[in-house]
Amino acid sequence: MNFRRIYNRLSRTYDMRHTSPTTLEIRKKEIPIVKRFASGRILDVGCGTGFHLPLLKNITGMDISEGMLRLVKSENPVLQASAERIPFKDREFDSILCMFSVLNVCNHKEAIKEMQRILKPRGIAIVSVASIWDRDYDSLDDKKKVRQTKEMKNKGFQISGEDMEMYLFSKDELVGLFEDSGFSLELFDSLFILQKPRWGDLTRFSFREKMRLRLERFYPKGYGCIYLMVFRKS
């Protein structure tokens, strides 16, 4: 899949997603974690249109899509590059952000290796992904729905459609991949456990849906559709 081309095409409408109640719920959970753990020199891998850049100092944004980067409004530096070949030297960064499904759409094994390489010892990687529980994604091309296949691949599910495919992770798989690359898990959280996310839908959550979201704190975290994880390099 050519995600550079796909995201170049999606870039014009991408920021509309930030007003969807599903995205707002994710951001609500994500922002305190990012602010708490990211420090020092920071690289935002797959920064998109730069949502996280104004939240932090000393941060550089990087994305494969020039269309997404063109929409970045922050003063922080950005560059076009791919997560699988990060154009920085070993141990240059204290923290990495890789937020909102970047790992679902790139070669995640290569990207994790690269993150390990450019982080200093004890450096932090903050990651958020769509999990295997999120089985009925809308297509990013809003016209056509992505059809979920039941096909299992490398222990994870893959959602396939005419327009894009996303690799979906189980908790154990993603933690295992980071551990194999020399990271340890520092924090795990998730959301959309009881309440399904409504991708591309701008209508607000009803009172009942909001209650379901609130109750999620009492449920086992491994079942959320969205995982938020913080890893520390050994």
Ligand SMILES: C[S@@+](CC[C@H](N)C(=O)[O-])C[C@H]1O[C@@H](n2cnc3c(N)ncnc32)[C@H](O)[C@@H]1O
């Ligand atoms: C869902 S967006 C997330 C953007 C941003 N992190 C956010 O939170 O809004 C996924 C981003 O990953 C980027 N991307 C996809 N494959 C990539 C790769 N191999 N290297 C770098 N960025 C990539 C896309 O261009 C897109 O901007």
